[in-house]
Each structure stands twice: as C-alpha cells, then as structure tokens.
Amino acid sequence: MRDFFSWIVGQRKGKEERGGLALLENCLYCDMELSSSEFYQRYRLCPGCGFYYVLPAWERIDLLADEGSFIETNYSLASLDPLSFTGESSYKKRVFDAQKRTGLPEAVVTGVCQIEGTLTVIVVLDFGFLGGSMGCVVGEKVALAFEHALKKRLPLVAVVSSGGARVQEGVLSLMQMAKTAAAAKQLHAAGLPFISVLSNPTTGEVYASFANLADIIIAEPNALIGFAPLRVVEQTEGRTLPQDAHTAESHLKHGMIDCVVERTGLRELLAILLDLLSSQYRLTLRRRFGPYPPIVPHRESVWQSVQLARHVERPTSLDYIGRITSSFVELHGDRCYGDDGAVVCGLGEIGGEAVVIIAQERGHDGDERNRGRAYPEGFRKAQRAMNLAAKFMLPLITFIDTPGAYPGLDAEERGVGSAIAQCLALMSDLPTPIISVIIGEGGSEGALAFGVADRILMMENAIFSVMPPERAAVLLYRDAKRAKEVAPALRLTAEDCIKLGVVDVLVTEPKGGAHLDPDEAARQLKKFLLSELVQVQGASPGRLVKARYDKFRKMGRYSSRISVAISKERAEIQGYLSERLEELKEYLPSRAEEVPAPKEEKEI
Numbered sequence: 088m089r090d091f092f093s094w095i096v097g098q099r100k101g102k103e104e105r106g107g108l109a110l111l112e113n114c115l116y117c118d119m120e121l122s123s124s125e126f127y128q129r130y131r132l133c134p135g136c137g138f139y140y141v142l143p144a145w146e147r148i149d150l151l152a153d154e155g156s157f158i159e160t161n162y163s164l165a166s167l168d169p170l171s172f173t174g175e176s177s178y179k180k181r182v183f184d185a186q187k188r189t190g191l192p193e194a195v196v197t198g199v200c201q202i203e204g205t206l207t208v209i210v211v212l213d214f215g216f217l218g219g220s221m222g223c224v225v226g227e228k229v230a231l232a233f234e235h236a237l238k239k240r241l242p243l244v245a246v247v248s249s250g251g252a253r254v255q256e257g258v259l260s261l262m263q264m265a266k267t268a269a270a271a272k273q274l275h276a277a278g279l280p281f282i283s284v285l286s287n288p289t290t291g292e293v294y295a296s297f298a299n300l301a302d303i304i305i306a307e308p309n310a311l312i313g314f315a316p317l318r319v320v321e322q323t324e325g326r327t328l329p330q331d332a333h334t335a336e337s338h339l340k341h342g343m344i345d346c347v348v349e350r351t352g353l354r355e356l357l358a359i360l361l362d363l364l365s366s367q368y369r370l371t372l373r374r375r376f377g378p379y380p381p382i383v384p385h386r387e388s389v390w391q392s393v394q395l396a397r398h399v400e401r402p403t404s405l406d407y408i409g410r411i412t413s414s415f416v417e418l419h420g421d422r423c424y425g426d427d428g429a430v431v432c433g434l435g436e437i438g439g440e441a442v443v444i445i446a447q448e449r450g451h452d453g454d455e456r457n458r459g460r461a462y463p464e465g466f467r468k469a470q471r472a473m474n475l476a477a478k479f480m481l482p483l484i485t486f487i488d489t490p491g492a493y494p495g496l497d498a499e500e501r502g503v504g505s506a507i508a509q510c511l512a513l514m515s516d517l518p519t520p521i522i523s524v525i526i527g528e529g530g531s532e533g534a535l536a537f538g539v540a541d542r543i544l545m546m547e548n549a550i551f552s553v554m555p556p557e558r559a560a561v562l563l564y565r566d567a568k569r570a571k572e573v574a575p576a577l578r579l580t581a582e583d584c585i586k587l588g589v590v591d592v593l594v595t596e597p598k599g600g601a602h603l604d605p606d607e608a609a610r611q612l613k614k615f616l617l618s619e620l621v622q623v624q625g626a627s628p629g630r631l632v633k634a635r636y637d638k639f640r641k642m643g644r645y646s647s648r649i650s651v652a653i654s655k656e657r658a659e660i661q662g663y664l665s666e667r668l669e670e671l672k673e674y675l676p677s678r679a680e681e682v683p684a685p686k687e688e689k690e691i
Contacts, residue, residue: 114138130350139287139307139350143189144196144213147246151354152200152209159198161231166193166224172255181255185216193224194249197232202244203358205365208236210245212293219249221293222256226263229297233270242280242361247298250316251291260292267297275300278478280364282357285335285344287311302475303360303418304344305353306335312344342420342464359416363434364479366441370621389575393556395548396528400602402609404431404446404486407526410609411616412437415444418475420468424501427465428456429489432472437484438617443476445469445537446486449527459489459528462498466506466536473513480628482520482620485537490555492533507536514539515636518628522619524612525549525581525590526601541635542619543589545581546612547596551589552579588642592619 112122119135121127130150131140142150148157165186172178186192194216200209210232212219221229229245236243252260274281283301285294288311295314298304306312313320313333321328331337338344348356395401408415412435420426431446449459476483492503514521514537523540529551545551554562556570559577563569584590594615601608626634 111140132350137308139309141214141248141287142350143215144191144211147211148196148198148200148209150350151202151244151246151357153202153204156201157198157209158200159196160235161197161228162192164193164224164228166222168255169223169259170255170257172257178255181217189213189216191216193228194219194221195225195228197228199235199239199241202354202361205358205361206241207361208232208239208241208243210243212245212247212249214248214250214288217253218251219247219293220251220253220260221249221263221267221296222253222260223263225253226260226266229263229267230270233267233274233297236279237274237277240277240279242282242365243274244282244284244357244361245298245301246284246286247289247293248286249289249291249293249298251293264292264296268300271297271300275302275478278480280361280479282360284353284357285310285312290314290316302364302478305356306338306344306347307350307353308335308347310335312338339419340426342424342426342468343422344420345418346416356416359414360434363414363416363436363441363481366481368440369624370438370440370617389580390556390571392548392580393550393570393574395600395602396550398600398602399452401527402601402605403450404448404488404526406605407486407609407612408435408444408446410606411613412444413439418468418472421464421471423464423467425462425464427462427468429459429461429493430465430468432468434475434481437613437620440482440620442482442484442620443472444484444486445472447489447534447537449488457493460491460493461489461533462493463501463503463506466492466503466510469510469537470506470513473510473517476519477517480519482522482624483517484616484620485521485523485540487523487525487529487534487537488527489530489533490528491530492536507532510536511539515639516632518632520620520623520626520631521635522616522623524594524616525551526612530555539635539639541623541631541638542591544592544594544612544615544619545584545590546594546601546608547581548600549581550579551581551584552577 110122110128113119114121114133114135116138117133117136119133121133124134126132126134131142131146132138133140166182168178185194191213194213196211196213198209200207210229212225233243235241252263254260271281281301282303282305283298285298285304285306287307287309289298290311290313294312311317311333312335315323317328317333320333335344335347339347346356408431415433415435417431417433428450429448431444431448433444435442435444447459447461448456450456473483475481492498492507521540521542523538523543525534525538525543525545527546527549528534529538529549531552531554534551556574556577556579557567560569560573561567563573578584578587581590581593585593592615595611597604597607623631
C-alpha cells in the first residue's frame with residue numbers, strides 16, 4: 088500500500104518528471120550535441136543522423152493529442168504478483184522500481200483524447216516499464232480501452248513498444264493475447280476504426296495479438312518489428328541476418344504493414360486517416376441527370392484505339408488519382424506475402440466524400456510495376472481494401488488498366504487463380520457502392536477482377552477484351568502480326584462495350600487522346616465519376632447487391648435447343664423467300680410492257 092501511495096504522489100508532480108528516460112547530452116550514434124536541441128527534446132530524434140530514441144508514453148501522448156484534451160482512464164490499476172514469482176530479484180520490487188522510474192502504475196497508459204478534433208481512444212505502451220511487457224494488468228487495461236471505444240462508438244489508436252509477455256506472470260500473461268485479440272475483434276465487428284502504430288521495438292506476444300489486428304498498421308522508420316526476438320531468429324537460422332531484417336522497412340516490403348512514417352508526420356497522418364474512416368459526409372443530387380449525349384469517337388480505326396490505350400504517355404491510375412482526389416493515403420501489403428506495386432490501394436477524398444480506391448498501375452518508364460500485371464499478392468491487397476470499404480460503408484472506386492494478370496510460374500504457385508476468383512466473389516456482394524473505370528487497357532480476367540461494379544465507366548480510347556489482339560491472332564491464325572486484322576472482331580472499343588451492355592458510361596477524352604491533355608482528361612473523368620457516385624448511393628445495401636447480381640446475371644446471350652431449332656428453321660424459310668423474291672424481281676420487268684397503264688380518273 089505504501090508503494091502504491093508513493094506512486095500516487097509521483098503522479099501529482101506533473102508531466103515534467105514523467106518518462107523515466109533521461110535526456111542525452113550527445114547522440115549515441117553520431118555523437119552530435121543534443122542538450123540544446125529543441126527538436127531532440129520534442130521528438131527524441133537526433134537532428135543529425137535521424138536516430139530514433141525510445142519515446143516515453145506521456146511524451147508520445149503530448150505529441151499526438153490536442154493540447155489539454157487527454158483524459159486518462161483506469162489509471163488506478165496496478166500489478167500484483169499473481170504467481171509469487173521467485174527469481175534473482177523480487178518481482179514486486181522490480182515493479183515498484185519501474186513505477187518510481189517512469190511515474191506510471193503499469194506499462195500502458197490508456198485514455199480518451201482528440202487528434203486534430205477527432206475524439207479517439209488511445210492506448211500507449213511504454214518500453215521503459217519492464218520492456219513494455221504485457222502482464223495481466225496491461226492486458227486488462229487494453230481490453231477495457233477497446234470496450235470503452237465500443238461503448239462510446241469511438242475509433243482507437245494503439246501505439247506499441249513492447250518486448251512481449253511478462254515472464255514473471257507466467258501463463259496468465261500468455262492469456263492476455265486471447266483477451267486483447269477478442270476485444271479487438273469486437274471493435275472490428277462494430278465497424279469502428281482501429282489503427283496501430285508500431286515503434287521500436289515491437290515483438291513477441293503483443294505483436295502477435297491486438298497490435299496486428301488493426302485496420303491500418305503504421306510503423307516508425309527502422310523500428311525493430313517481428314514475432315520472435317532477433318537473437319532467436321539468428322539462432323534458428325544459424326547465421327547472421329541481413330542488415331534490414333526484422334525492421335519496419337522489411338515488413339513493408341513483405342506486405343505486413345501499410346506504411347512507414349516519420350515520427351514528425353505521425354500526428355498529421357493519424358488525423359487524416361481518422362477523418363476518412365470516420366467520415367459522415369455523402370454527396371447529394373441537386374438535380375437529376377439526363378441521358379449522356381452521344382460521343383463521336385476521335386479516331387480512324389479500331390487499331391488506333393488499341394494504340395491509344397497502350398500509349399506510353401497515357402495517364403496512369405496514379406496520374407488520375409493525384410488530379411481528382413484532394414487527399415490520398417496509400418496502403419500497402421496483403422498481410423500475407425508481399426506488396427505488389429502493380430496494384431495501388433488507399434483512402435482518398437473526392438468531392439468532399441471519403442472513398443476507398445483500388446487501382447491497377449502500369450507505371451511510366453523506369454517504374455518497377457510490371458506494366459500493371461498483378462501478382463496474387465496484388466489481388467489479395469485489393470481484397471483488404473474491399474473489406475475496408477465494406478466495414479466503414481465507404482464507396483469503392485476501381486481504376487482498371489492492365490494487359491492481364493501476371494502469368495508466371497511463381498504467380499501460379501502463390502495462387503493467382505484463387506486470388507482472382509476471391510476478388511470476383513467479394514465484389515459481387517460487397518454492401519457498398521462500386522464504380523469501376525477502365526482508363527486504358529482492360530485485359531481479360533485481370534481487369535474483370537476489379538470490374539464487378541454497380542456502374543462501369545470507360546474512357547473513350549480505352550479497350551476491354553477477353554484477350555489481347557496479338558494473342559487472338561496467334562490463336563486464330565498462328566500469326567501475331569495479324570493482330571490489327573483481328574482487333575475489330577473482338578469488339579473491344581468503348582462504343583462496342585456500350586452496345587454489348589458491358590459498360591454503362593463512355594467518358595470523353597481530349598481530341599487525339601488523354602495523353603495530350605491529362606488535366607482535361609482528369610477533369611472529364613472526375614465529372615462523370617461524381618455524377619455516377621451520387622446516383623448509385625441512393626439504394627440500400629440489400630438492393631444494391633441484388634441489382635449488381637441481376638446486372639451480371641443478364642450479361643451474355645443464350646438459347647435453348649428448341650430456340651436454336653426454331654431459329655434455324657426461320658433462317659431456312661427466310662432464305663427460301665429471298666430466293667423466290669429474286670426470281671420475282673427478274674420476272675416483273677419482263678411483264679411490265681403487257682400490263683396496261685392505269686386510266687386517268689375523271690374529276691368530279
């Protein structure tokens with residue numbers, strides 16, 4: 088009791104004595120003088136080499152929360168010794184020493200604050216308190232924070248810095264993984280945002296529980312991140328690991344986190360994400376739109392449309408996204424294998440409304456995006472974005488521009504067929520409006536995987552085909568050089584797709600192609616997008632999904648055997664009548680002279 092009272096006294100001394108980590112005189116990495124650096128004192132960053140030092144919980148809260156807005160919750164919970172643990176030193180003494188050093192009752196601080204005006208539940212683990220380890224009290228406070236967010240319908244942000252479970256509390260510490268994961272799942276089921284920030288270090292049981300269940304996972308640069316401690320991984324591998332192994336950058340490369348953000352920009356990014364995920368704004372109609380005026384194509388042939396769709400300077404998805412959105416936060420990775428640059432996913436704002444965007448990106452010269460040919464991880468990343476749109480009931484906009492899915496052996500081994508099928512199935516009953524735009528080359532199943540939409544728009548010079556003309560020429564004539572000859576038969580132009588009922592709206596381009604005036608092309612696309620977005624949002628989720636199913640259910644002509652037989656007989660009769668008519672035409676002129684001229688009628 089006296090120990091706990093001493094901590095209470097320490098709590099009342101003010102924030103200036105909290106933290107437990109003394110400010111350094113010189114950088115431990117580059118030896119730069121830090122004592123007079125306001126930048127270091129605020130961010131715990133070396134202004135010279137950029138080295139990241141551990142940031143205590145209260146300083147982290149000061150950086151993220153609006154001034155004076157933080158209210159701590161469950162501050163009276165403190166650790167006991169549930170196992171009467173015996174070791175080199177008393178567990179109770181170690182806890183008491185940590186409390187005196189940090190001014191905290193436990194390794195986590197929870198509360199409610201505002202981040203740029205958005206009311207948010209915040210959870211911050213402090214590595215300075217027994218390595219930020221998760222014991223019974225930490226697990227309880229984290230679970231209570233999730234339950235408070237659920238009760239008040241608030242988003243939750245967790246900033247994690249932890250070495251894992253607390254060995255002094257044994258298997259009870261392990262059970263906190265299940266407790267916190269279940270609490271995070273309840274928040275997810277309620278459709279509330281959960282963002283986690285992984286700082287240095289984040290390992291073990293915390294990493295493998297609630298920290299990895301967030302909708303969006305952010306990490307600080309060079310943070311040590313991973314399930315097993317670094318030395319355990321090295322012992323298992325029997326070798327020294329690469330320099331970047333177990334880092335935030337490595338996790339980003341392998342698709343495990345969404346982005347790596349500097350500590351100085353973290354507050355701004357969190358504010359943008361919370362705004363987008365908590366958005367309540369919807370576009371409304373000022374007046375009903377009439378039918379779109381017919382468009383006269385500005386090209387000479389079908390093959391010219393193929394060439395324009397593939398033009399190296401034609402605007403890509405990122406070109407359009409940068410021009411039509413007021414803010415865009417890209418999310419990375421499939422949380423399974425890797426991050427595919429051929430697929431871009433993120434949250435953006437169009438016309439003041441938050442949307443989820445999925446785009447196939449072929450890139451410009453020098454970009455390593457595989458010309459827009461997605462790997463399985465690209466399609467799985469898209470599924471993450473689709474589920475995000477469904478959870479927060481945000482409209483989904485997809486940009487289609489690909490020759491097709493990547494057909495290599497490694498893609499097959501990683502399940503490209505299954506990934507495409509899952510995208511098609513997921514989009515078919517996604518309970519939120521979907522608009523797809525074919526901006527360039529819509530190649531086969533790789534394009535359709537992002538095209539099961541309520542409304543499908545197509546740029547004037549874009550193409551959409553079951554296969555490239557070259558491949559069709561090889562299939563039909565065993566000669567790829569006859570692609571120009573085959574192209575018209577594929578009915579792949581925007582006008583053809585409109586007539587076939589595959590596409591709903593044709594979007595005009597500047598004369599000569601979108602590459603000649605990307606700004607005007609983007610302006611036209613944004614106008615059509617907003618128009619369709621407003622009109623498609625009026626239906627309830629149930630009616631939306633049913634209408635989408637009915638739309639694709641009706642695509643494609645088919646006949647029964649009886650219908651085929653009747654059609655064949657009708658064709659034979661029409662052929663017979665045509666022959667008789669030709670004979671009649673030959674006979675009539677020869678009899679024209681024998682026919683008497685009509686008599687003139689007398690005027691009465």
